[in-house]
Amino acid sequence: MDGAGGGGRGAPVAPGAGPRVSSPAGAAALGGETEALATEPQQQGSTWLGRRLEELPTPALAVAEATARRNAERMLERCRALGVRLRPHVKTHKTLEGAALATGGTRRGIVVSTLAEARFFAAAGFDDILYAYPLPAGRLEECAALAERLDAFQVLLDSPGGLALLRQRPLAPGKRWLVWLKLDCGNARAGIRPTDAGALELARAIAEEAPAEVTLVGVYAHCGDTYRCGGVPEIQAVARATTAAVLDFVAALRQAGVPCPQAGIGSTPSCSHPVPEMSQLTELHPGNYIFYDLQQTLLGSCRPEDVALRVLTRVVGHYPHRNQLLVDCGWTALSLHGQSQLPTGFAAVEGHPELRLVGMTQEHGQLEAVAGSLDFGRFPVGSVLALIPFHACATAAMHPVYYVHTEGKVVALWHPVRGW
Amino acid sequence: MDGAGGGGRGAPVAPGAGPRVSSPAGAAALGGETEALATEPQQQGSTWLGRRLEELPTPALAVAEATARRNAERMLERCRALGVRLRPHVKTHKTLEGAALATGGTRRGIVVSTLAEARFFAAAGFDDILYAYPLPAGRLEECAALAERLDAFQVLLDSPGGLALLRQRPLAPGKRWLVWLKLDCGNARAGIRPTDAGALELARAIAEEAPAEVTLVGVYAHCGDTYRCGGVPEIQAVARATTAAVLDFVAALRQAGVPCPQAGIGSTPSCSHPVPEMSQLTELHPGNYIFYDLQQTLLGSCRPEDVALRVLTRVVGHYPHRNQLLVDCGWTALSLHGQSQLPTGFAAVEGHPELRLVGMTQEHGQLEAVAGSLDFGRFPVGSVLALIPFHACATAAMHPVYYVHTEGKVVALWHPVRGW
Numbered sequence: 001m002d003g004a005g006g007g008g009r010g011a012p013v014a015p016g017a018g019p020r021v022s023s024p025a026g027a028a029a030l031g032g033e034t035e036a037l038a039t040e041p042q043q044q045g046s047t048w049l050g051r052r053l054e055e056l057p058t059p060a061l062a063v064a065e066a067t068a069r070r071n072a073e074r075m076l077e078r079c080r081a082l083g084v085r086l087r088p089h090v091k092t093h094k095t096l097e098g099a100a101l102a103t104g105g106t107r108r109g110i111v112v113s114t115l116a117e118a119r120f121f122a123a124a125g126f127d128d129i130l131y132a133y134p135l136p137a138g139r140l141e142e143c144a145a146l147a148e149r150l151d152a153f154q155v156l157l158d159s160p161g162g163l164a165l166l167r168q169r170p171l172a173p174g175k176r177w178l179v180w181l182k183l184d185c186g187n188a189r190a191g192i193r194p195t196d197a198g199a200l201e202l203a204r205a206i207a208e209e210a211p212a213e214v215t216l217v218g219v220y221a222h223c224g225d226t227y228r229c230g231g232v233p234e235i236q237a238v239a240r241a242t243t244a245a246v247l248d249f250v251a252a253l254r255q256a257g258v259p260c261p262q263a264g265i266g267s268t269p270s271c272s273h274p275v276p277e278m279s280q281l282t283e284l285h286p287g288n289y290i291f292y293d294l295q296q297t298l299l300g301s302c303r304p305e306d307v308a309l310r311v312l313t314r315v316v317g318h319y320p321h322r323n324q325l326l327v328d329c330g331w332t333a334l335s336l337h338g339q340s341q342l343p344t345g346f347a348a349v350e351g352h353p354e355l356r357l358v359g360m361t362q363e364h365g366q367l368e369a370v371a372g373s374l375d376f377g378r379f380p381v382g383s384v385l386a387l388i389p390f391h392a393c394a395t396a397a398m399h400p401v402y403y404v405h406t407e408g409k410v411v412a413l414w415h416p417v418r419g420w
Numbered sequence: 421m422d423g424a425g426g427g428g429r430g431a432p433v434a435p436g437a438g439p440r441v442s443s444p445a446g447a448a449a450l451g452g453e454t455e456a457l458a459t460e461p462q463q464q465g466s467t468w469l470g471r472r473l474e475e476l477p478t479p480a481l482a483v484a485e486a487t488a489r490r491n492a493e494r495m496l497e498r499c500r501a502l503g504v505r506l507r508p509h510v511k512t513h514k515t516l517e518g519a520a521l522a523t524g525g526t527r528r529g530i531v532v533s534t535l536a537e538a539r540f541f542a543a544a545g546f547d548d549i550l551y552a553y554p555l556p557a558g559r560l561e562e563c564a565a566l567a568e569r570l571d572a573f574q575v576l577l578d579s580p581g582g583l584a585l586l587r588q589r590p591l592a593p594g595k596r597w598l599v600w601l602k603l604d605c606g607n608a609r610a611g612i613r614p615t616d617a618g619a620l621e622l623a624r625a626i627a628e629e630a631p632a633e634v635t636l637v638g639v640y641a642h643c644g645d646t647y648r649c650g651g652v653p654e655i656q657a658v659a660r661a662t663t664a665a666v667l668d669f670v671a672a673l674r675q676a677g678v679p680c681p682q683a684g685i686g687s688t689p690s691c692s693h694p695v696p697e698m699s700q701l702t703e704l705h706p707g708n709y710i711f712y713d714l715q716q717t718l719l720g721s722c723r724p725e726d727v728a729l730r731v732l733t734r735v736v737g738h739y740p741h742r743n744q745l746l747v748d749c750g751w752t753a754l755s756l757h758g759q760s761q762l763p764t765g766f767a768a769v770e771g772h773p774e775l776r777l778v779g780m781t782q783e784h785g786q787l788e789a790v791a792g793s794l795d796f797g798r799f800p801v802g803s804v805l806a807l808i809p810f811h812a813c814a815t816a817a818m819h820p821v822y823y824v825h826t827e828g829k830v831v832a833l834w835h836p837v838r839g840w
């Protein structure tokens with residue numbers, strides 16, 4: 001992040017920054033003569049290609065390409081070494097480019113969290129997509145359209161009601177619903193507990209109730225409880241327990257004569273330091289690791305230099321009477337995640353451990369010194385600072401465009417899908 | 421909010437809900453044969469016109485048109501009664517339709533918080549736009565383009581540096597920079613304190629340094645400190661103090677021979693219960709009131725029935741072993757605002773004071789009973805609940821489209837501008 005507040009004094013601002021990238025919603029609602037002055041459509045963001053990060057209008061989400069690529073390659077390599085397939089979750093970045101990196105260019109085998117993501121990736125040629133969300137009743141027809149179009153559109157369920165729903169809509173000839181059973185192995189969000197009396201029965205029903213219509217592909221457990229751990233040993237204990245619970249369930253199924261070819265777990269903390277037992281699984285489904293963030297750094301999932309995201313912001317005012325700077329990054333650019341979980345406030349300021357982001361409103365951030373007086377001379381109005389986000393998924397969700405850079409020079413713009 | 425979980429049992433889900441609204445980002449990146457399966461562009465959202473709220477795919481942001489209109493009309497009426505101009509802030513909704521309502525159809529005289537908003541509204545024929553943000557150094561040329569194009573594009577500054585910046589770029593002949601001086605009368609965010617030695621000097625410099633290039637239009641103070649108050653009497657005390665500070669400053673300017681035609685304050689709490697002294701101002705700049713929210717209800721700014729926003733969500737799972745429901749509303753649809761500030765968690769569930777939204781992840785919300793056991797029979801999987809957001813600005817910022825309804829029937833789709 002050289003060039004964007006990485007060291008001492010922030011970089012000066014380039015005057016007359018030119019056209020801006022902004023949401024296409026405005027442009028879509030407009031037309032004709034007024035368009036020239038409208039919020040420029042996203043394609044004009046290409047104006048920024050080749051420019052330095054410190055020239056970008058702020059706030060801006062910067063992605064270090066080499067870091068994201070390295071994170072993606074390391075996870076692929078880690079899974080190769082374990083002998084399991086990596087099926088990356090794309091919810092953190094929601095971009096075609098991010099998913100291409102995460103799949104090592106195959107564009108096959110991803111996890112999505114919304115049907116908007118499913119359609120977006122499917123339309124761009126991605127296939128073998130797992131929609132990892134309790135199957136929503138009102139959206140069955142959309143799921144069926146994806147299942148009939150793709151080689152493999154897979155769904156997830158955790159209740160007999162979910163299976164009954166699928167049975168209402170048999171797919172076109174030659175297609176069957178590809179189903180993962182979601183297990184709750186301690187995370188306490190979605191999923192049926194493998195120890196529940198009904199869990200084996202549900203798996204059997206998925207596999208056997210209507211084999212021409214529905215197939216049991218696998219079982220999956222999201223070990224999101226790793227986010228409540230205090231470090232790598234605890235995370236590995238959760239990963240070990242989750243893996244064992246999933247494998248025990250698959251063994252019990254096999255014992256009962258129910259085939260279940262796939263078994264997976266996921267979460268960036270568990271997959272960043274996998275335990276050997278995970279090699280007995282067939283798939284891993286982490287997502288955040290492509291960017292990482294402060295939360296992951298604190299958990300021990302990554303080193304500080306592995307965090308690919310920054311929110312670039314500029315100093316917009318000095319308020320020495322209260323020992324504060326204002327910057328142009330509020331919660332619309334960073335989110336409120338991490339509040340009161342960091343000694344440096346809502347984020348960390350790269351290269352400036354002496355600063356604390358103590359407050360944010362919609363478009364303003366308030367920075368003060370962790371201790372003592374602020375040296376205002378080091379932060380002239382207009383200088384650029386780089387904030388390291390607490391939660392990459394939440395911060396990325398606030399941005400209509402990501403500025404992807406190599407050593408501080410913008411090399412690509414990524415446009416995420418939004419909505420549901 | 422009749423029809424969306426307003427009373428007892430949630431409404432059943434309409435099967436096969438049809439095409440979806442989602443971000444146009446995906447569609448923009450795609451083309452040709454694959455487009456049909458892509459995330460549908462926003463214009464196809466018109467499929468939902470005339471449908472009932474309970475048929476919408478969830479999560480969805482619902483705006484009660486009559487409530488928003490009534491909120492807008494009441495604020496206009498309140499300002500007429502005071503004899504001051506209402507210059508509504510559009511940052512809460514960021515939509516052309518919301519701004520048309522808030523200006524009583526004149527489409528003149530608004531406040532924006534970003535240049536993306538400024539361009540969006542300007543392109544749609546809005547004029548007399550105040551960009552109420554410390555003038556950003558790198559964006560001077562964009563401001564100049566707006567100033568030269570509009571009848572009145574007004575800027576705000578709070579430092580001699582801001583004035584020096586403006587002086588670097590004189591406008592085309594016949595145009596002058598229209599400047600508001602931002603005062604900090606206790607809010608402690610942007611602004612120069614009226615008691616600061618330099619405040620009068622700065623106002624004088626704006627007015628007199630280069631009268632052919634720069635004009636002092638007015639002084640403005642955002643009394644955001646009303647959000648830290650414990651009720652209407654405290655809010656009115658802040659409003660009274662802020663008004664007095666602004667008017668005293670204007671009087672001192674006049675005394676010093678510096679003309680300052682306009683004087684304003686703003687914040688939804690202060691403008692919802694204005695004190696008589698505010699009639700001596702010329703403008704008020706509230707914004708949130710068009711939607712209101714739980715925070716405003718708690719502050720006393722509005723009655724519960726004045727809150728126009730709901731996030732519609734569906735039950736996606738029953739987890740009786742931990743006495744929890746899952747719903748399809750995570751922080752991507754609600755934001756994290758309000759966390760630990762409500763007895764009902766992150767939001768209130770309309771018609772269900774017995775429910776508490778205790779946790780959210782990206783796409784999941786966890787509901788449990790405030791006390792005792794949950795009556796799962798009242799909330800079948802697929803039933804719709806309506807969440808009342810804590811902070812309308814933050815929740816609206818998460819949605820690419822707002823479903824505007826009259827008595828539960830969708831009558832319009834509003835598309836907000838995003839980005840910077």
